Amino acid sequence: MIDLKKSFLDNVSVAKKSFLLLLVTTFGLLFSGALVHFGLFSIKQEVNHIYSDNIAHIAIVHEIQSICNTDLKQPLHQYLSKTADKSHTIRNLQESAQKLNRAYTQLQTLSPEAAQSLAPLLKQFNTTFASVNHLPAQNDTKSVTQKILPKFDTIINDCNRICDNIITDKLDTVASIKTKIDEHYYGTLISTILFIVIILLLSAILARSVYTNLRRLIFGLSDIVAKKTRDYQELARQLEYKVNKEVIKNREKDQIMYQHARLAAMGEMIGNIAHQWRQPLNALTVLIQSFSIKNMNGTLTQEFIDQQVEEGLRLANQMSNTIEDFKNFFSPHKEREYFGVVHALKETLDLVEFFCKDEHIDIRLIAKEEIRVYGYSNEFSQVILNLLNNARDNFKHKNMQKDRKIIISVEKRNHPEPVVLISFVDNGGGIDEHIIDRIFEPYFTTKHKSTGTGIGLYMSKQIIEKQMHGLMTVKNITATMGTNTTYRCAQFMIAIPLK
Incomplete structure (x- = not known):
């Protein structure tokens, strides 16, 4: 039965906690990586947007300004300062006009609104440029000074003003997008940090819970092992006592059996002693009877007595040696x-x-x-x-x-x-x-x-x-x-x- 007073983690097994810790860590790392990747991808898209929609526009507008200020005004000033002839001036102005038209065409493609604001000026430029082919000789530059140059100055000034406005608007747009990118970056960074902190906290909680359970398990196992060790030691002492007791019993039993075997052997040997003594005893009986017979017949002599005594002693020694042999055999x-x-x-x-x-x-x-x-x-x-x-x-x-x-x-x-x-x-x-x-x-x-x-x-x-x-x-x-x-x-x- 689950104890409701315990926390959820206390009721979860160590194996499940370990699996949960691994799961949280793995998915946390995957999600963190995905979050960082998504943030970086968004920032990349914003940067591409800035470059394609604003930086390129600014570059073309700046190129138009450069054509107007340098490529258009400079040939006229060279003409007025008599450092360039008519044909050279006309050729430079034609090249500048072509460059201006190409830049305008690119601007129409990238930013129709900006191109629309420059359209009247380009129209005035083309009208004014038609009179370039009728430039007077270098000794007669009054018409250029009074007619053509003021118109070009007006067109160029208006172009600079409009281009400055366009560039300013684009820079404001870039600044606004940069602010959004910074916000996006810091938002992604803060989200990633918060998520990593959450993952670390969850991992720490799970790791602490796993460590606590393992510690309890180890201490519990230590207590169980200590108890089992004491039980086994007690059992070993009891077994040792019983084994020693049985060994003593077996030794006593073997000793009794050994004594029985020796007694049985002694019985056999007693029979052998009786068997070996039978012949000497019979000889001693005959020897003793021979004294009586010799005495009755009157033929008992000292020589016969000495001979029979010697034979009797030999038989007695033989019987004594038999006893000694069996005594040595059974001596412990x-x-x-x-x-x-x-x-x-x-x-x-x-x-x-x-x-x-x-x-x-x-x-x-x-x-x-x-x-x-x-x-x-x-x-x-x-x-x-x-x-x-x-x-x-x-x-x-x-x-x-x-x-x-x-x-x-x-x-x-x-x-x-x-x-x-x-x-x-x-x-x-x-x-x-x-x-x-x-x-x-x-x-x-x-x-x-x-x-x-x-x-x-x-x-x-x-x-x-x-x-x-x-x-x-x-x-x-x-x-x-x-x-x-x-x-x-x-x-x-x-x-x-x-x-």
Whole structure:
């Protein structure tokens, strides 16, 4: 709704005001130019009128005066002063008469009224000029002095008087027209100045209104921007708080999942410990029973005792070393350090050596040289152990009773950046294509819930990519695995940057 209390310009938009300002300025300049052009054209017409109707008349009248005063009187005076003969005087007077008649004819064309006032004099002149051919000899100039010269003087004086009157009238007319031209000029000048002032005032009013609206708009936008900025800052703080909160939750979640993965690995290792201890415990049992049998038979000797004690200590040391190996594997190393990849792989394979032999899993480690990386040795071993357990479970799931093969290869790449590549390949038939993209998702497992948690591969990827700043991928390939048979295999690739 339009506010009636506001002025008209306050209710007009900035765009319309700008257009109106441009329109007023443009048409004002065009009208000013047209007004000036019209004024100059009128002045030009007035000047042309003065020249054609007055100045030309005055020039012809002045020429008639000059003919009468000079061309007519001078030959007669020369004749009377005996400086010209009769024939020369007659010829000069004839030429002057022709000039006078021509000038009179022009005057009739330009100003019939002025020519009419000179008509009687011209008639008298022509009558008097008829007697010129009868001029007496130079020794008898009395008739010229008494008859011809007075008539010519009278005609010339009357001609001068009439011509002076005509010239005076024409000059008065010119003065009057000049006054009109001056009035026209000053009127045009004042009108142009007034119109320009009006245009400038209108332009100033419109420009001020546009400036005021733009200023209000800018201040309004500044307030809006400031308010939006505050809102966005508040939103950013809230988002930052929520993101930090979610990051903490995810870290806690990952930590819990990592602990679950380690506990699951510990369960696997406890089984391995029990498996590795079974043979030494059986040997210790037989060793202890041998003392009783020898004693009953009376064949217990010091040499036998020393031999059996030495064997018992060897078995005890073997069991103690097994405990130490698993203790080192699960000890929490929080500091990053340089460690050898090949050495860490060998230690991990030593931990699973017994169950791999029992389950007929052939593991080959291919490495040309030791390569040191910067990271967490135990976490890296945990990743390899997860891959080994995953391959072991896959062999069981697919009922592979023989030809269970795993190849782990290590190599260095310098392009596009220096990294160590660890390839883990098992010939367990690969991974189903419809689930291979989800294999690293948390809690995703192809095992039964009672045997799998689905966090082993997820945590392995988190360790490699977040803690060691590397990359872990998986794909299906075909390989011979060092035999003449081609197998469908799963290949896990681990890339760790070298520093």
